[in-house]
Amino acid sequence: MKTKVGFVGCGGIAEAHLNAMNNFSDVEFTAFCDIDEQRGNIIAEKYKGKYFIDAKDMIENVDLDCIFFCLPPFAHGAEIYAIEKNIPFAVEKPVGLDLSLCKEILSGIKEKDLLTCVLYMNRYRRGIKMVKELSEKSQPILILGGWIGGTPKDVSSGIWKWWIQKDKSGGQFHEQVTHTVNLAKFFCGDAESVHAFAVKGKNKNAPLNYSIEDAVVVNIKFKNGTVANLWASCSANAGGGGVSLDVYSNDFTAKFTGWDHTLKLYRKDQDTIEVRGEPNIFEIEDRAFIDAVKTKNKSLIMSDYEDGFKTIQITLAADISMKKGEVVFIE
Numbered sequence: 001m002k003t004k005v006g007f008v009g010c011g012g013i014a015e016a017h018l019n020a021m022n023n024f025s026d027v028e029f030t031a032f033c034d035i036d037e038q039r040g041n042i043i044a045e046k047y048k049g050k051y052f053i054d055a056k057d058m059i060e061n062v063d064l065d066c067i068f069f070c071l072p073p074f075a076h077g078a079e080i081y082a083i084e085k086n087i088p089f090a091v092e093k094p095v096g097l098d099l100s101l102c103k104e105i106l107s108g109i110k111e112k113d114l115l116t117c118v119l120y121m122n123r124y125r126r127g128i129k130m131v132k133e134l135s136e137k138s139q140p141i142l143i144l145g146g147w148i149g150g151t152p153k154d155v156s157s158g159i160w161k162w163w164i165q166k167d168k169s170g171g172q173f174h175e176q177v178t179h180t181v182n183l184a185k186f187f188c189g190d191a192e193s194v195h196a197f198a199v200k201g202k203n204k205n206a207p208l209n210y211s212i213e214d215a216v217v218v219n220i221k222f223k224n225g226t227v228a229n230l231w232a233s234c235s236a237n238a239g240g241g242g243v244s245l246d247v248y249s250n251d252f253t254a255k256f257t258g259w260d261h262t263l264k265l266y267r268k269d270q271d272t273i274e275v276r277g278e279p280n281i282f283e284i285e286d287r288a289f290i291d292a293v294k295t296k297n298k299s300l301i302m303s304d305y306e307d308g309f310k311t312i313q314i315t316l317a318a319d320i321s322m323k324k325g326e327v328v329f330i331e
């Protein structure tokens with residue numbers, strides 16, 4: 001029997017998952033919801049499912065084995081209906097922007113002991129898993145990393161429409177560098193405190209409605225003692241930015257570069273090795289989630305809702321620190 005999958009949010013990342021799973025012979029795309037009727041209908045027709053404009057209607061009335069929530073940070077909340085119906089779900093990062101709503105969702109998940117997955121795909125990479133294993137033997141001491149890009153230009157459609165608005169995306173650190181925060185958390189455990197500085201209003205030629213920070217630097221202290229300095233910038237228009245993550249311990253140095261997190265690993269008395277990042281990472285991640293749903297095996301999932309919640313606790317604490325200029329302690 002095929003696994004019946006529903007989608008809430010049918011934009012860019014939903015299509016990346018649909019493409020990734022299109023050749024899974026054990027999956028059927030059953031239903032699609034998007035508040036943009038045109039977009040929802042195009043996707044429903046292309047992937048042969050039924051279209052709904054309302055998530056509650058879809059979740060309550062369709063027999064689904066699991067749901068993918070592929071919503072912008074400000075648009076979450078329909079997860080509650082999946083919890084009510086005991087339907088396992090995967091949710092795109094970050095899990096939301098409203099901490100109290102996400103807390104309510106987390107408590108519903110815990111009450112039902114529901115299987116969930118937050119789609120931090122980098123955790124499924126071989127290089128990341130190698131560094132996780134090394135970190136258990138030799139604790140990271142310093143972590144540096146972030147995402148540096150240029151000023152958003154065409155903001156007329158897709159992600160850029162909401163990405164440039166602070167009250168919709170939460171800003172680049174919350175929406176994008178969440179990947180790096182989540183990986184630092186993977187290597188070090190929970191965070192203790194956060195301190196952040198931001199720069200605003202210096203980005204020349206920023207589009208109308210642009211209200212996010214031009215750049216942010218965030219210091220994080222983890223409960224295990226590791227310190228991290230992570231950053232975001234969308235003002236480097238001359239190039240030379242990109243994605244980076246460096247992990248330094250006494251016994252190894254791990255340097256990840258690029259969207260695919262290709263790893264260069266240095267170890268004492270051993271040859272330096274390179275581990276290329278997997279180009280088909282969505283397929284690897286989605287396979288793990290579907291297998292977890294089919295077998296009810298939570299251990300196949302690398303990041304669950306609670307882990308995603310703890311990640312936004314860090315990025316939203318950075319927001320508070322930017323405003324107050326103080327160190328913020330994580331509850």
Ligand SMILES: NC(=O)c1ccc[n+]([C@@H]2O[C@H](COP(=O)([O-])OP(=O)(O)OC[C@H]3O[C@@H](n4cnc5c(N)ncnc54)[C@H](O)[C@@H]3O)[C@@H](O)[C@H]2O)c1
Nearest residue numbers: 009010011012013034035036070071072075092093158159
């Ligand atoms: N894992 C990754 O690498 C990755 C990459 C891109 C985006 N994302 C994340 O995925 C999420 C979505 O990003 P996207 O690029 O697909 O954005 P998008 O704007 O392309 O698509 C979002 C879709 O959700 C729909 N939508 C909004 N509110 C809705 C609601 N209440 N009910 C139903 N549909 C609703 C919109 O109409 C739109 O079609 C974001 O959180 C983003 O951070 C993750």
